[in-house]
Amino acid sequence: MRIIVPMAGMGKRMRPHTLTVPKPLIPIAGKPIVQRLVEDIAKVCHEPIEEVAFIIGHFGDAVERDLKAIAESVGAKGSIYYQEEALGTAHAIMCAQDSLEGKVVVAFADTLFKADFQLDTNADGTIWVQRVEDPRPYGVIKLNENNEITDFVEKPQEFVSDMAIIGIYYFKDGAYLRNELQYLLDNDIKDKGEYQLTNALENMKNKGTKFIPAVISEWLDCGNKNATVFTNQRYLEYIKDEKGLVAASADIQNSVIIPPVYIGENAVIHNSVVGPHVSIGDNTSVLESILSNSIVQKESTIKNGNIANSMIGNFVSYEGRQSDLSIGDYNTLKD
Template sequence: MKIIVPMAGIGSRLRPHTLTTPKPLTVIGGKPIVQRLVEDIASVIDEPIEEIAFVIGPLAKGFPANTEEKLKIIAEKLGAKGSVYVQEQALGTAHAIYCAKDSLSGPCVVAYADTLFKADFTLDTNADGAIWVKQVEDPSAFGVVNVTDGFITDFIEKPKDFVSDLAIIGIYYFKDGDKLKEEIQYLIDNDLKENGEYQLTNVLESLKQQGAKFIPGKVNSWMDCGKKDATVDTNKQVLGFEQADGNNLVSDDVVLENAEVIQPCYIGKNVVLKNTTIGPFVSIGENSVVENSTITNSLIQTNVHISNANLDNAMIGNHAKYNANYTSVSIGDYTELT
């Protein structure tokens, strides 16, 4: 089994945090979003992962020079080969997948790296494909599917009128990666664009018309990482899942000086907490210091110094300094707010 992870978007909705760190590499609960994504997929498909192919954007658009190295390490931790491709132009969902054409063969999962999920679902590898879906209140902002007798019958991209509330969350299984590549190649060769881009929904519809049968893979939780508030909420949900699984995410070397940690929390290595209450639902990255503060429901990255703060629903980037009276803040890497 192979996993293809298109992650070339610049994450403009999550700025300023994505100005220096691509959104899929944003750390939540001690792990980058993309690492949590592929780990979740591996647990659902329950079979060995041969290769993980990541499709990133150009280095000139915010992807650091060490991105390839970091991604290959993530793949290796799952016992898989890591491959990295670059999408030079944003030409749509199908085009992003096609950038990894050299890895598109055999059974594969395609997963867009801006969402996390939890699913109680066993993949039927006898099906031609599976598409993970979640019931939503407002389907007009998503691609949706109709299902009859356990099989998907229609793919509709952002319907203006109600046709279904089963939204495609951006995770797909294809039994035949070569066939997927062939259909995307046909779109590109014939310049079949929709709204100026090559759309995966058009590929899915073509495969269906040729007889491919797709089944829905339903998820229990779908966690968005698109904007600051949603990302902080995703951190909260992830920490809750970690606690339910019996995982302790507080490093053994955390220094507590008249301080308390209310679980669930993630506290990285070499963190000092003085006269402070942390939690619940707080992540603090390594090498950080928090003094004279109370922090709840917040996502804080590495090498941060916070003092005299009362934070809730906050997101603070790497190497930041904060000493102010605001509560729900969003400041990026190397920012000082005092």
């Protein structure tokens, strides 16, 4: 089994947090978004993961090392491919064409999920979906009486289905997918100016490929600050019974910790109330503060803060009062 992870986007909706790191490396409950994604896919695949291929921009050597380490954490080889310009989902996947062999999961890196199923790897293909109240902003699927997908409908303004495509796909034959994507590129078949995966899916379906749905129980978005803070909250609830969420090296004095929380290595918590639903990165200090429902990344200092529903980057120095914050890396603020 191979996992293909397109993640070359700039993450503009997450700025300033994506000015120094790509969005998929922003931490959720102490681990990068893309690591959570890869680990969760591995859990629902009952086969070993042979390779994780990351399709990125030119993010630098440190990011590439981190990504390869994420692949190794699930026992896989890590491969790096580059997308030089944004030409659509089909083009992005084809940047990793050398890894499109055998059984393949394609997962776009701003999507996290909770699933209670095991992936059926004998199916031709599987589209991961969730039922939504308002399907108009999404691509959706229609099913027949055999639970096979009959149609892919992009952003339907009239109701056709409430089963939204979340951006994760399984293909039994990666080489077949590669050939269908290459056909789009060779024949310059575009939708809204870009090469789209859905066009390849439609062609494959018309040739007899049987796609089935895999319905997840929760779909978590990391598209902007508020969505990412909420996803952090949900993940902390998922993993609240795991050991090691509060690092043994953390220095916690005269403070109240309200679980679920994640507190990283060598964090300092003095005279503060932290939680619930707070993630604090390595070597971060929280002093005389109250934090709830927030993410604070590495090497930062929070003093005299009363902070909720906030996201604070790396190497931040903050001293102030209660706020709803979105502070990028290397900032210093005082009230």
